[in-house]
Amino acid sequence: MRTPIFKSPSILPGFWPAFAFSTLYLGLIVLVPLSAIFLKTATTTWAHFWSVVSSPSVLASYRLSFGAAFLAALVNSVFGFLVAWVLVRYPFPGKRFVDALVDLPFALPTAVAGIALTSLYAENGWIGRLLAPFGIRVAFTPLGVLVALIFIGLPFVVRSVQPVLADADREIEDAAASLGATRWQTFSRVVFPLVRPALLAGFAMAFARALGEYGSVVFISGNLPMRTEVTPLLIVTRLEQYDYTGATAIALVMLVASFVLLLGINIVQWRTRRFSETS
Amino acid sequence: MAHPAILGNQLSEPARDSRRDPAALRWSLTLAALAFLALFVALPLLVVFSQALQKGLAVYWAAIREPDALAAIRLTLLAAAIAVPLNLVFGLAAAWAIAKFQFRGKNVLITLIDLPFAVSPVIAGLIFVLMFGAQGWLGPWLGRRDLQIIFAVPGIVLATVFVTFPFVARELIPLMQAQGTEEEQAALVLGAGAWQLFRRITLPNVKWSLLYGAILCTARAMGEFGAVSVVSGHIRGQTNTMPLHVEILYNEYNFAAAFAVASLLALLALVTLAVKRILEWRIGQDRRDIAALAEAGEA
Amino acid sequence: MAIEVRHISKTFGGFNALRDVSLEVRDGELLALLGPSGSGKTTLLRIIAGLESPDPGPQSAVLFEGQDVTRQDAGQRRVGFVFQHYALFRNMTVFENIAFGLRVRPRSLRAGEPEIRRRVMELLELIHLQELAARYPSQLSGGQRQRVALARALAIQPKVLLLDEPFGALDAKVRQGLRRWLRKLHDEVHVTSLFVTHDQDEALEVADRVVVTNQGRIEQVGTPDEVFHHPASEFVMDFMGHVNLFHGRIESGKAVFGPLVLHHNGSSASEGRSARLFVRPYELDIARHHNGKPSLRARVVRIQSAGPQVRVELESETGEPVSVETSHSQFGELRIGSGDQVFVSLRDARIFTEDYSI
Numbered sequence: 001m002r003t004p005i006f007k008s009p010s011i012l013p014g015f016w017p018a019f020a021f022s023t024l025y026l027g028l029i030v031l032v033p034l035s036a037i038f039l040k041t042a043t044t045t046w047a048h049f050w051s052v053v054s055s056p057s058v059l060a061s062y063r064l065s066f067g068a069a070f071l072a073a074l075v076n077s078v079f080g081f082l083v084a085w086v087l088v089r090y091p092f093p094g095k096r097f098v099d100a101l102v103d104l105p106f107a108l109p110t111a112v113a114g115i116a117l118t119s120l121y122a123e124n125g126w127i128g129r130l131l132a133p134f135g136i137r138v139a140f141t142p143l144g145v146l147v148a149l150i151f152i153g154l155p156f157v158v159r160s161v162q163p164v165l166a167d168a169d170r171e172i173e174d175a176a177a178s179l180g181a182t183r184w185q186t187f188s189r190v191v192f193p194l195v196r197p198a199l200l201a202g203f204a205m206a207f208a209r210a211l212g213e214y215g216s217v218v219f220i221s222g223n224l225p226m227r228t229e230v231t232p233l234l235i236v237t238r239l240e241q242y243d244y245t246g247a248t249a250i251a252l253v254m255l256v257a258s259f260v261l262l263l264g265i266n267i268v269q270w271r272t273r274r275f276s277e278t279s
Numbered sequence: 280m281a282h283p284a285i286l287g288n289q290l291s292e293p294a295r296d297s298r299r300d301p302a303a304l305r306w307s308l309t310l311a312a313l314a315f316l317a318l319f320v321a322l323p324l325l326v327v328f329s330q331a332l333q334k335g336l337a338v339y340w341a342a343i344r345e346p347d348a349l350a351a352i353r354l355t356l357l358a359a360a361i362a363v364p365l366n367l368v369f370g371l372a373a374a375w376a377i378a379k380f381q382f383r384g385k386n387v388l389i390t391l392i393d394l395p396f397a398v399s400p401v402i403a404g405l406i407f408v409l410m411f412g413a414q415g416w417l418g419p420w421l422g423r424r425d426l427q428i429i430f431a432v433p434g435i436v437l438a439t440v441f442v443t444f445p446f447v448a449r450e451l452i453p454l455m456q457a458q459g460t461e462e463e464q465a466a467l468v469l470g471a472g473a474w475q476l477f478r479r480i481t482l483p484n485v486k487w488s489l490l491y492g493a494i495l496c497t498a499r500a501m502g503e504f505g506a507v508s509v510v511s512g513h514i515r516g517q518t519n520t521m522p523l524h525v526e527i528l529y530n531e532y533n534f535a536a537a538f539a540v541a542s543l544l545a546l547l548a549l550v551t552l553a554v555k556r557i558l559e560w561r562i563g564q565d566r567r568d569i570a571a572l573a574e575a576g577e578a
Numbered sequence: 579m580a581i582e583v584r585h586i587s588k589t590f591g592g593f594n595a596l597r598d599v600s601l602e603v604r605d606g607e608l609l610a611l612l613g614p615s616g617s618g619k620t621t622l623l624r625i626i627a628g629l630e631s632p633d634p635g636p637q638s639a640v641l642f643e644g645q646d647v648t649r650q651d652a653g654q655r656r657v658g659f660v661f662q663h664y665a666l667f668r669n670m671t672v673f674e675n676i677a678f679g680l681r682v683r684p685r686s687l688r689a690g691e692p693e694i695r696r697r698v699m700e701l702l703e704l705i706h707l708q709e710l711a712a713r714y715p716s717q718l719s720g721g722q723r724q725r726v727a728l729a730r731a732l733a734i735q736p737k738v739l740l741l742d743e744p745f746g747a748l749d750a751k752v753r754q755g756l757r758r759w760l761r762k763l764h765d766e767v768h769v770t771s772l773f774v775t776h777d778q779d780e781a782l783e784v785a786d787r788v789v790v791t792n793q794g795r796i797e798q799v800g801t802p803d804e805v806f807h808h809p810a811s812e813f814v815m816d817f818m819g820h821v822n823l824f825h826g827r828i829e830s831g832k833a834v835f836g837p838l839v840l841h842h843n844g845s846s847a848s849e850g851r852s853a854r855l856f857v858r859p860y861e862l863d864i865a866r867h868h869n870g871k872p873s874l875r876a877r878v879v880r881i882q883s884a885g886p887q888v889r890v891e892l893e894s895e896t897g898e899p900v901s902v903e904t905s906h907s908q909f910g911e912l913r914i915g916s917g918d919q920v921f922v923s924l925r926d927a928r929i930f931t932e933d934y935s936i
Binding site: 023034087109117215248251262 | 324391525
């Protein structure tokens with residue numbers, strides 16, 4: 001009879017201390033605190049939970065958070081792909097600088113991004129004043145939320161697509177051309193399918209990030225009730241009113257949505273890895 | 280979940296490609312991409328510095344040297360100084376266990392490490408309030424001992440540790456996996472002890488990725504807003520980090536001061552990007568060396 | 579230092595890498611572990627080194643000079659191990675790599691820096707890489723890395739040197755050079771050495787004795803001569819060099835392979851059993867006419883004359899492929915071409931019957 005083994009034998013030292021420390025740390029810092037949400041929710045009645053989670057302002061915030069995050073991820077998919085394409089394939093002066101710049105939304109603190117974007121798109125801001133004559137208002141509208149979420153999601157798509165594009169074998173494009181394909185056909189039938197999984201992953205990551213975004217959004221949104229309140233904001237207001245139960249209920253819904261997304265991303269990536277290994 | 284900020288340096292030689300696409304297409308696509316980046320990335324960066332210096336250098340310096348601002352800077356640095364080393368040790372321990380050994384449930388551990396990325400910063404703050412807040416699990420226990428975690432520095436540190444938790448581990452794990460265990464085995468046969476092994480062989484081999492992870496971790500630690508905002512209590516001069524201080528100034532319509540402090544954070548971001556660039560080049564070297572050594576082994 | 583392994587078995591998951599293997603290695607000899615991939619030779623090497631531990635068993639043991647070292651870990655055994663892909667420390671120079679084993683010794687046993695320096699320089703001279711002492715592994719060629727790996731292993735003055743496919747990853751010419759160099763080195767340094775290889779030319783050329791492994795078991799241990807000319811089993815004969823195989827049976831005390839009837843010195847118990855005839859290509863002769871010796875008719879399919887010998891591929895009258903090697907001068911006298919009908923006769927062969935070998 002073989003007893004199931006936990007760990008394969010190895011002559012390298014230090015497994016148990018390293019493993020024990022990491023699991024302990026992970027448990028204390030991440031798992032135990034996260035469980036607080038589930039446990040807190042367990043103490044509320046289903047009726048109360050439902051009334052919080054389905055109240056008009058909360059529903060409006062879900063619509064805004066999910067809707068804007070989705071749209072922003074979509075916009076980022078299109079333009080992020082474009083940016084990645086141009087960075088990988090076309091020469092232009094200052095490319096290294098531009099390439100480094102793509103990471104800025106990732107490196108810049110969200111509060112800084114928040115006030116900068118508000119300043120830009122307010123009615124008297126650099127861009128706001130250009131759009132005002134057309135009746136387009138960005139700051140303090142859902143459009144402003146969208147702009148902020150595009151900003152912070154940008155690097156995810158670019159950095160997801162870039163390595164795949166860079167590694168793509170150019171010879172298959174030569175092969176397609178030699179077989180008579182036009183440039184568009186080569187792109188749409190040969191190159192794009194290769195990049196599609198990475199694009200999908202980038203989209204999902206941008207979506208997930210935008211969903212929970214707070215700092216860059218709360219300034220430009222203006223937090224107008226029922227109109228430009230994002231879900232994280234509602235959590236914060238409940239907390240400030242010491243309504244822990246309410247805050248937790250809303251948070252639980254967000255958490256579940258985020259975990260589902262994370263799972264989806266991992267599945268897509270697992271699938272992509274399978275394809276690349278068989279090629 | 281693939282980390283987007285790893286190795287963005289994928290600029291391959293475009294010469295052949297540029298011959299494929301007609302010049303008109305190339306340039307219009309390039310301009311469109313650059314316009315998008317200019318609008319969404321460059322402009323916000325510029326407006327920070329422009330607004331910060333709008334009222335002149337004197338006002339700028341005054342805003343930064345103001346006591347509450349200095350307190351915020353100190354607190355930000357403190358939180359980072361505690362969170363980053365802790366997460367470094369964790370990252371090394373987790374990467375050692377995951378990359379060099381085979382055990383059941385490895386994938387579960389890796390997914391769990393990614394968890395903070397899936398959690399909204401506000402929720403990250405919420406969970407610590409639920410645990411340590413006045414009405415939380417440990418609230419009464421802490422209250423009896425007169426210990427403050429929420430609305431005090433320890434809470435800020437905890438929230439910072441949570442959100443910056445994965446960075447170092449995620450940089451180290453793939454690299455250490457790719458490097459394999461042969462060098463460590465060779466060192467063991469030559470008589471090295473466990474710490475000698477780690478210090479002389481393993482650590483030097485990952486030093487650039489370690490630094491890179493530490494940089495990312497530090498930048499995020501100093502810039503975190505949502506999570507810290509929830510646990511901090513916003514007490515001026517005491518529990519405000521730099522991002523929170525920016526928020527307060529902005530809400531008081533003190534724009535020049537808000538942007539002044541924000542500009543420090545923006546500078547930090549730029550330095551982070553520059554260091555990242557240099558390290559990416561170095562890490563690229565390491566990976567090329569690994570590939571070259573592997574190729575030589577298969578020649 | 580003499581090494582002995584007794585009744586060693588090793589399974590990985592469901593795979594039997596080694597099955598009850600026992601072996602004695604004499605002090606100072608250069609021994610080759612030869613066999614196809616998966617035959618267990620590397621596993622055996624690693625068990626001797628302490629990099630793997632054998633399956634527990636009442637009689638299983640690894641002995642160095644009579645002492646049981648089975649429970650000693652790799653660092654304590656004082657073995658020098660050269661890995662297949664060198665495993666040089668990429669963040670250290672050549673000098674530091676070689677010095678490593680000397681520098682990690684506990685303080686009480688550690689030599690001073692000047693002494694370490696002297697030893698390393700000595701080794702660098704031995705491997706002829708003095709000028710490259712400050713280089714990093716990524717700056718060296720494959721052959722140079724291999725020599726550094728060897729020097730590093732020798733630095734700790736090991737009691738035994740273990741090499742895992744040391745030349746597998748190198749070009750043919752470099753391999754040749756290094757083989758000769760290893761042999762010379764061994765003659766100078768006289769450390770008991772075991773090396774693993776799947777290349778039989780290498781084993782035959784370099785080693786004092788050869789251990790032929792197959793599917794976790796030892797098929798034969800002997801000098802290169804013994805293993806090549808007196809193979810103990812079919813597997814060994816087939817594995818060492820080219821061989822022609824014919825199927826037949828034992829009838830009325832003779833070995834019958836189609837039209838070929840040969841003398842057979844087996845016991846009567848092998849009567850009726852199937853038999854296999856193994857012949858080396860250079861033990862076959864081609865003639866245009868029947869010359870009285872037991873022969874097969876065959877048709878010439880292909881002639882390969884580019885090489886040290888002429889290789890003639892034929893198809894026998896029984897439909898089996900036959901490969902014959904002959905010298906250029908002998909071939910010249912034959913004057914045969916593709917499609918010709920010729921006679922192939924034997925000079926020497928081995929016959930193996932089921933469960934028996936002669």
